[in-house]
Amino acid sequence: MVTSTPPPQQPSSPKLPPERLHQWTTHGFSVGLARRWIGKGFRIAAADQWRNHGVYAPEEAVAWQEAGISPYEVADLLQAGMTPKDIVHWRELGYSPPEALARHIKGEKPQPRIWWKELFSRHEAAPSQLPPAAAASMQVLLQAGVPAAAARMFIDTGWQGVDAVPWAKASINPTQAAVYRELGIQPGEATRLAKAGYDALSILRTWWDGGIPRTEVAAWLGAGFTPAEAAQARTTGTSVEQAAVLRALGGVGKLGGKNRRGTNVSDNPNKPKS
Known part of the structure; x- marks a missing residue:
């Protein structure tokens, strides 16, 4: 019997360090903000991905990463007013991020999953997207540094983004x-x-x-x-x-x-x- 030896594992590509400060400022970042992204180990492309999806602070991007959320998943969670801690809490109770989002939008509080109830109950899909005007206002608030949960409170009470910013801050x-x-x-x-x-x-x-x-x-x-x-x-x-x-x-x-x-x-x- 001939046994084959597995091929040697290829070393993973080393993570590239952040670009130099002048490259960030040339890209449009202020010096202070660039230093914060650099300090958290992000490259410009990764920072752009987070910012394009509504996360404008590197500290928040790290928190979402630690919660297992990518830039491409975060927009709906932000619009719902959820935080990384919410996702972690729901996940600990057995819910995936999409399930957590749907339940959060319905106003449910995190509680342990009851499997037999899940099996025999019907769930209506809840919309995860805000109407365009509300989504635009949410984006304004997030870009101004307002936490997602606080921003969603203003959106849900009918505030417009620009008008709400000074009050939310x-x-x-x-x-x-x-x-x-x-x-x-x-x-x-x-x-x-x-x-x-x-x-x-x-x-x-x-x-x-x-x-x-x-x-x-x-x-x-x-x-x-x-x-x-x-x-x-x-x-x-x-x-x-x-x-x-x-x-x-x-x-x-x-x-x-x-x-x-x-x-x-x-x-x-x-x-x-x-």
Whole structure:
């Protein structure tokens, strides 16, 4: 009996190192971003693949790679608001990425697979693609560095990409952001208000109950007035334009500090009662 010896294994091709920095900048990367991709071991072509499919940070690309996802699989997962941790969690429970995506879109939470239930139950396919306008908005948010899950929250509540970016980057809940925007309050102001314990809906209620027109709330509030003070000022001839000037100068008092009467924020009726 003649035994054949297996052919010697060919050594795998060594992984090519990243290109030099000047090649990245010539390709259109900023120096800082190029250094980050280089630091994670990516070559330009690989970075382009990730960026073309919605992953713009090398750290995120590494996380997706570690979750077993390629650039060609990631777009649908991003549009659904999923993260690498989500994929890992679903996979640990026995679900492939496509199965995890379908269940995530349906609103299901990760739970162990029950094989007999899988065998006898019927599953309707869930659409993995967003409508074109929503997909474009999602792309804008992702490109701005907004995490996929947060971006999807804004898309699902009807925000457009460009409009949503400053609010998403300020970590304002999309529903709260919509109220703040209607009141004319900017994302930076909303962040300070949130840190001081304010709530958009409470602000809306107290100022409207105080008889202040919606279009004037941001100016009076930003200038450090309470609803009662603003109402009194309006009756004594102080205009909203004057309040707007104070707002532009940073207000009479600091948000979260003291207002124009020297009282603490805890005394301010804008703040919801605990």
